[in-house]
Amino acid sequence: MSVECLGRMDQVSEHGALLAPGDAAEVAVAVGGIVEGVFEGLHQVRDAVVGLLGGAPVRGDLAALRPLLFPRLGGLISGIGFIAAPGLLTDAPWYLEWWQEGASGEPVQLLRDMDPSSSAFYDYTHWDWFAGPRSGAEHTLTGPYVDFLCSTEYSLTLSVPVLKGGEFVGVAAADVFVRRFEIAVSPLLRRVGGPAFLVNAHGRVVASTTARWLAGSVFRGAPGLLARPCRTLPLSLVAAQLPHAP
Amino acid sequence: MSTADISGGARLAAFAPVDSTARVDAVVRRLTDAIVLGLVADGEQLPSEAELAAQLGVSTVTLREALMALRQQGMVETRRGRGGGSFVRAPREAPQALDRLCAFTAEELRDLGDHYAAIAGAAARLAAQRALPEDIAPLRRTLQEMAASRDQAQLRRLHGRFHIEVAAASQSARLTQEEIRLQADIGPLLWSARGGDDGTSARHHAIAEAIHRGDDDHARLLAERHVLDAMEHLIELRLREP
Numbered sequence: 001m002s003v004e005c006l007g008r009m010d011q012v013s014e015h016g017a018l019l020a021p022g023d024a025a026e027v028a029v030a031v032g033g034i035v036e037g038v039f040e041g042l043h044q045v046r047d048a049v050v051g052l053l054g055g056a057p058v059r060g061d062l063a064a065l066r067p068l069l070f071p072r073l074g075g076l077i078s079g080i081g082f083i084a085a086p087g088l089l090t091d092a093p094w095y096l097e098w099w100q101e102g103a104s105g106e107p108v109q110l111l112r113d114m115d116p117s118s119s120a121f122y123d124y125t126h127w128d129w130f131a132g133p134r135s136g137a138e139h140t141l142t143g144p145y146v147d148f149l150c151s152t153e154y155s156l157t158l159s160v161p162v163l164k165g166g167e168f169v170g171v172a173a174a175d176v177f178v179r180r181f182e183i184a185v186s187p188l189l190r191r192v193g194g195p196a197f198l199v200n201a202h203g204r205v206v207a208s209t210t211a212r213w214l215a216g217s218v219f220r221g222a223p224g225l226l227a228r229p230c231r232t233l234p235l236s237l238v239a240a241q242l243p244h245a246p
Numbered sequence: 247m248s249t250a251d252i253s254g255g256a257r258l259a260a261f262a263p264v265d266s267t268a269r270v271d272a273v274v275r276r277l278t279d280a281i282v283l284g285l286v287a288d289g290e291q292l293p294s295e296a297e298l299a300a301q302l303g304v305s306t307v308t309l310r311e312a313l314m315a316l317r318q319q320g321m322v323e324t325r326r327g328r329g330g331g332s333f334v335r336a337p338r339e340a341p342q343a344l345d346r347l348c349a350f351t352a353e354e355l356r357d358l359g360d361h362y363a364a365i366a367g368a369a370a371r372l373a374a375q376r377a378l379p380e381d382i383a384p385l386r387r388t389l390q391e392m393a394a395s396r397d398q399a400q401l402r403r404l405h406g407r408f409h410i411e412v413a414a415a416s417q418s419a420r421l422t423q424e425e426i427r428l429q430a431d432i433g434p435l436l437w438s439a440r441g442g443d444d445g446t447s448a449r450h451h452a453i454a455e456a457i458h459r460g461d462d463d464h465a466r467l468l469a470e471r472h473v474l475d476a477m478e479h480l481i482e483l484r485l486r487e488p
Contacts, residue, residue: 120403126387128380145381146414146422154419202378216417218378 024192024239025228031185031198032231034076035158038174039139039233041072041080042160045172049082049162053169056090062097069099070107072174076184079110079150079175082162083130088169094122100150100175110150121149133161133171141234144178144206144215154178154216156206178215182207194240199227201234213238271445273304273312281321281334288336292322295332320396343438344487352481359477362428362436363470365421366409370453370469372416374462381415385454393447402437408450409433412469415457439479 045068052064062082069080081098089095094114102108113119124130127149132140140159147155159173189196189209197208203219213219219238226241280286292298299309313332316322323333350358373381388408395401406429413425440446449472456465 120400120407126384144417146417146419148410148414148422148426152419152423152426154417202380204378216376218376 024196024226024237027188027192027196027239028228028230028237030188031237032229032233032235034184034188035141035233035235036231038076038158038176039160041077042158042172042174044068045080045082046160046162049170049172050164053088053164057088058091059089059095059097062095065097066099066107069097073099073101073107074105076176076180077174078153078155078177078180080173081110082170082172083124084170085134085168086125094124096124098150112149124149127157129157129159129173130171133159134168136161137234139233141200143200144204147175150175151177156181178206182215189237192237192239195225196237196239198230199236199238206235269304270308270311270315273302273308274315276302277312277316278319278321281316281336286334286336288334290334292332292334320398343435346435347480347484348487350484352484355477355481355484358428358432359474359481362432362477363473365424365428366412366473367466367470369413369416369418369421369425370457371462371466372418372421373412374457374460374465376417377415377457377460379458382454382458384411385415385457389447389450389454392450402434405437405446406433412453412457435480436473436476439476439483 045065048065048068049062052061054061062084065082072080079098079100081096083098084092084095086093092114094116096110096112096114098110099107100110112121114122116122125134127142129140129142132142138160141156142159143156144154145157147153147157153175155178156176157173158176159171161168162170162172185198185207186209189198189207192209195208195210195212197210197213197219198206199219200206203221205213205215205217205219208214219225224241225238227236227238229236286292293301295306295309295313299306302309304312313322313324317324321335323335325331325333347355385408388404388411392401392404392408395404409429410422410425413422416422449468453465453468453472456468
């Protein structure tokens, strides 16, 4: 997706009101701020994991993360935790220290069958939210996708790599339900005159103000529409490219 | 161990002559059903080749080919020498399959099949419209793992995963939730109904490729037919039972 700078042009909204130039660019920055807020939380989780990993870590060691994880649940975040690289822990080859909001808002640990001999879903290393950080991406935004591993909800997963001594030891991640993200960003998107929507790095629409491009559909570029990255994140705001001033 | 006493009810039906058009595949399918559904017990010795061929109404050449296929799938083990012969090796959980099937009436199975075909068809159609290459990757990986696996229990789980991944590629949480529910209800039964021919594998690949091409109508048709064919086969099996 090509990204061009919005220049000096004026923008006319649906209602004919003249908006300040660069509004779409400002909205992209503001949306980026919301998403970066989640990533900042993940950086804290990452640092905490690095701090508590000793020589021969076991599952129980990761329980020390809970006071950090629990307060972050609610609001945008529906699930948060640390996903160990296979073989990191000495007492379990596969493990997630993963907490989700329970029915009445209390934290509930996700306990999955991580036994290869009884589950077809134990190997989480192929999911983008794991493979992205493992391949070195600083900020990975997976989805929207139907997360059948954790919640069976239409979700986004934000994830960052956890490195100890330069070695990849796992992923700090958070789930954001698409419907909650939509509620959070809609007021911002509406500030853009005309259709506006957010797409992930693959062009999948995340949130939108137009039925033409709903969450889940794929944007492959269209005449007159311009994608602007939200800060340095793998997320872009697509809105009308303004006609050049006469 | 004595030669199996092939008599009574479903067992009799399982070993009734296959029709004149049937060949190796039909024999493989018939014997696979009998084994997977627990009509013949784990470790049970099959009748001699000549005897079994006669019961099934096929030539011994056809039967031998079928037994070879079953050996490759690990469902039959042949021991040479004195006391040798062909022995059944039931996959894990097999004995429950027939019980599970009989918990449904034929009408209930038909209705389940209609429901599941609607869900699977709609999911495949939307997946074809909406999937990006990275949504196809998991499907292909699952099919590769299935091709490499000889373990029946693992194959059944991977089969369930494949269909859940197709549903997830539709981008619909509700269709995916419904797919998971239906897989839990009748996934193992449908898997056991696939028969031994492994045209199943070709059908899965065809569904994945139709989604990849974005051919939504074809993807839906294939997914519906996949469910309905398996269900028809299950209903046939169910009707042989009292």
